[in-house]
Amino acid sequence: MSFYLAIVSPLDSPLFQLSFQSSKPSSTPTTSSPFPSWSSFSPSDEPVSARSTTQNSTSNGNGTIGSGGTGAGGQVVAERHMQQMIAHASLDSVEEVMEGTGNLYLKNVDRHNEWTVSAFLATSVKFILLHDIKNDDGIRAFFIELWEVYVKVTLNPFHTVNTPIRSPIFEAKVRAAAKRNL
């Protein structure tokens, strides 16, 4: 049960991204997808974060680690690029849906292979979440908690709105919210 979260600015630049695994066991996998799970970026077990990906990509570039390690690292990198692409490709669908509704939480706006995309409009920025299970209430609760933390960050006068968020505390809060709700 892996997730990928991206916070996207109104000008579509990424402000924050995070990949994480769910602690809960999979209850209802999305079997409604017409595609078989043949895609090369099936969720791996190891948690992917920005730091580990950079490490992996650099070590791959050197080619110093063993064949098994390189394979796993390569897959993680490919998966990450895929997640980014799906998240940002779904922005068009999000903008289409948001014009006709007053809801902030837009569920299942897009789908790509096993990934379902849900979005949340925190006024100007958008939260995009890729998930491979169906858990509407949990995702909504997660989004609201994330929104609260995000608002707290933006209320900080030393934070410029629509600039990348690099606070480790913010990341920890997001992970904690994900652990509670997803």
Next chain:
Amino acid sequence: MAQSATYYNPPPPQSSSSRFSLPSTTSPSPSSTSSPPPRREVSRTSLPPSGLQNVFTPIPGQGRNVGILDRPLNKTRGGEVSNSAWAFLFAEIISYSQSRVDSVTDLERRLASLGYEAGQRILSLLLLRNTLTTSSKDPKREHRLIPILQFIHTQVYKYVFGKPADGLERSVEGEDEYMLTCNSPPLTQHISIPRDMGQLSCEAFTAGLVEGVLDGLDVPARVTAHTVPTDQYPQRSVILIKLDQKVMDREEILAK
């Protein structure tokens, strides 16, 4: 302005800080549990973090200080900023800005950009508080033009200035122009404009604020402030909202 209150929220009383539990978990041996923790560890944990990290983490040495991400966002009673404090602050903002601009237009632009920053934050805070207090399952925003303008006219104005705006009307000149009037704007009530700066309206700050809120609701617009005095209200000011063509097109589609 009530929005500033969030920065000065008194942190909730905390009985125990996690900082103090650190030395006991790293105590070297069970025999020394009764003795005070080693001096070295205490000094290590109380090293002040540097730079921007400060704003996110509690500052050691001030026991009750909590990082901003841990503080509640609830509106506190008595958190409003008094009018005189705001008047002093705004006077300084204007004289600071004035020393850095060449023209009245530049000064208005500067004030508007400050208001814009405030507006962006006010909108998200207002929506979030509405969601949290009503504990509704589905957080909502307005997405049609007229409800958005009414939302600004009542909710935003009431939140920021303590009372709704006095009027909201469509301009006779264009379909895409709306006017928010305020008979005696509280932000600028102590300001009198010198004769040689006749065109200046310090309500440009409010205009920027409204523009920030509109932008957050995906309604791009050009917002300007004008002083339109009447005999009864010499300080009456009008916030003129000129909507982007994109908004008008969208409204046309949604109206069908």
